[in-house]
Amino acid sequence: MVAGTVTADAVRLEAVRKVYGSGGGAVTALDGVTVSLRRGAFTAVMGPSGSGKSTFLHCAAGLDRPTSGRVLLGDTDLSRLKENALTELRRQRIGFVFQAYNLLPSLTVRQNITLPLEFAGAEADQGWLREVVHRVGVADRLDHRPAELSGGQQQRVAIARALVTRPDVLLADEPTGALDTRTGGNVLRLLRDLVDSVGQTVLMVTHDPVAASHAHNVLFLADGRLAGELVAPTPAQVVERMTRLGEW
Numbered sequence: 201m202v203a204g205t206v207t208a209d210a211v212r213l214e215a216v217r218k219v220y221g222s223g224g225g226a227v228t229a230l231d232g233v234t235v236s237l238r239r240g241a242f243t244a245v246m247g248p249s250g251s252g253k254s255t256f257l258h259c260a261a262g263l264d265r266p267t268s269g270r271v272l273l274g275d276t277d278l279s280r281l282k283e284n285a286l287t288e289l290r291r292q293r294i295g296f297v298f299q300a301y302n303l304l305p306s307l308t309v310r311q312n313i314t315l316p317l318e319f320a321g322a323e324a325d326q327g328w329l330r331e332v333v334h335r336v337g338v339a340d341r342l343d344h345r346p347a348e349l350s351g352g353q354q355q356r357v358a359i360a361r362a363l364v365t366r367p368d369v370l371l372a373d374e375p376t377g378a379l380d381t382r383t384g385g386n387v388l389r390l391l392r393d394l395v396d397s398v399g400q401t402v403l404m405v406t407h408d409p410v411a412a413s414h415a416h417n418v419l420f421l422a423d424g425r426l427a428g429e430l431v432a433p434t435p436a437q438v439v440e441r442m443t444r445l446g447e448w
């Protein structure tokens with residue numbers, strides 16, 4: 201590659217294998233996965249229970265090191281980074297959203313959102329902060345505590361917190377798992393809107409075909425291997441693929 205060019209891929213996994221344990225008890229969670237996530241794409245990962253979805257997300261996030269193969273975040277090869285550098289990279293370049301919102305109850309919404317900047321010792325970009333709180337729809341709740349918000353609003357705060365550092369990729373693990381259908385739908389439309397309007401790259405693990413249908417494409421995992429992909433998925437198509445994979 202020419203020096204100074206930026207790859208079109210936000211994240212790339214190359215022949216990633218992840219084996220937990222050793223000897224007779226070894227479990228191959230990922231078995232040679234090669235996949236690229238384009239910048240500005242919204243990708244969902246689905247697959248039967250135990251197919252390797254969480255392991256995929258953890259490897260992409262640098263939370264778990266592959267047994268072999270490599271993971272690239274933009275041009276950065278995560279396998280070459282020592283633990284401290286990896287922690288720093290996660291703080292600055294990756295945003296996380298989980299099923300449990302993980303907000304700190306004693307802090308206000310504003311303080312929760314800017315926490316990653318505190319950790320990074322960085323100043324808030326006030327213009328971006330305003331845009332983020334406006335987009336996620338919590339601008340009028342900034343001085344509230346999380347307990348004073350609904351579940352959907354708390355997840356919106358968690359999304360704002362994940363976006364505040366302008367991460368290269370936002371990784372979401374069942375982000376609507378704790379929400380009712382309507383509220384979950386709002387959160388998913390918000391994620392899609394962030395992708396379409398500000399070009400945020402999003403990778404989301406989900407069990408829910410409707411959730412997956414908000415993504416540009418769905419990757420299917422089975423037994424630690426890539427088992428297909430759907431572009432512009434409908435819930436019915438996702439259900440059909442999952443049925444073929446033996447999940448339902």
Ligand SMILES: Nc1ncnc2c1ncn2[C@@H]1O[C@H](COP(=O)(O)OP(=O)(O)OP(=O)(O)O)[C@@H](O)[C@H]1O
Pocket residue numbers: 220221227228229247248249250251252253254255256
């Ligand atoms: N820390 C670990 N130690 C040992 N085995 C593990 C570990 N983490 C995951 N595994 C195994 O690796 C395989 C893939 O697990 P993973 O959690 O990635 O699957 P998943 O698709 O996310 O499953 P689910 O949908 O049930 O959450 C499973 O067989 C699991 O038991």
